[in-house]
Amino acid sequence: MGQKVNPIGFRTGVMLDWKSRWYAPKKEFADLLLEDKKLRDYVTKKYKFAGIPKVEIERTRDEVKVVLHAARPGVIIGRKGQQVEQLQDELQNLIGRRINIKIEEISRPEIQAHLVAEDIAEQLIKRAPFRRAIKRALEQTMEAGAKGIKVQLAGRLGGAEMARREKQIAGSIPLSTLRAKIDYGFVEAKTAQGHIGIQVWVNQGEYEDQADGADAQEGQASKKPKRSYKR
Template sequence: MGQKVNPVAFRVGIMIGWKSRWYASKKEFSQLLLEDSKIRKFIKNHPRREYKSAGIDRIEVERTRDEVKVVLHVARPGLIIGKKGQEVEILQEELQNLTGRRVNLKIEEIARPEIMAQLIAEEIAQQLAKRASFRRTIKRAIESVMDSGARGVKIQLAGRLGGAEMARCEKASAGSLPLSTLRAKIDYGFTEAATAQGNIGVQVWVNQGMHEGDATNGPDAQASEAPKKPKRTYKR
């Protein structure tokens, strides 16, 4: 099952929280869902160059009756904050004009951007757009991710690779990547690289380790397990 679905969606509600956290009635749900999509597209495709080089990993949206709280998880927050926080206020006003609601913008720094799958995918896409060799790009990305402390990584490219006439799929991996294990922190990222021959899809899976659980329950759970072989019954 874990091999066929998005690894983030597979773990949502079990090990990972939702990126949009709010409740709405049936009449308002579709409108607010489109509004969330508009907010994410506006920030990701912002005309300022600093936003692309800042490394925005994910955008979370929380809603209350009074306001919309937008949380940006960024690798280099200084590029978005600007001097004395002026750029944050400008972005907040732009989001308020876009949604027509009061927006509370918050920016959080990512501790380890080197193993975030979305940032890795975007960096590969930028190199492919500059006509870099896709095999060399994949090899360098895998080496840098494994050197940063990841347990495993897989990168898959699909499209007209190297300007070939026929589209194909190329992938490379290193380390362990247990996609079906819910406790595993599998981060997933996807983006498209715009090249002269057409768009190339970039998919990245990164194994960041295991979610920490209560280790004290292990021996007790094993002791309380039913025996593998059933007890033999004797007829009288």
């Protein structure tokens, strides 16, 4: 069987930063991890149509900073920022800690894998043909400037009695190349025939080289000739 790994988990700590950035002792770690899960589930469920593929959480001693990456930030902000204050109060009541919310707009939502998967799921729920939904997603993502995209659907496709998988690829998807910026998203479409799993991989290009010249020079091998050992 093919061995598969989540592209985001594969690059976290190497090319990507963690989505939760905090440290806790062993006794508190599980409770804080559960709090993070509650915050993410609450925000993504309430603002389903705001297009939130990523929620980052940072903790200090005094407060919890929640960074929402949204394709449509206006849905969350509301008129004069009233909805942000309301959301802040709701999250504070949910976990019992002081919350600081920051909203960042996503410039190109068409190349965000989670948002592409959500768009396909919406079409499938509206009974659109699955092949047409996949083809449309491939075309839109490639036109937006992505280097490649892979979409895989699994379930009772087209209302068939037996579940199956179907995938389509456009461009290149180098999953094993760490410097390749591969975004991954998974969404379930709850149709009348059953749930259909939608997996999307998007190649957004390559990560920029973050190492400066000084570090590169320090990392070079010494120019001294190797000692030869005679037996």
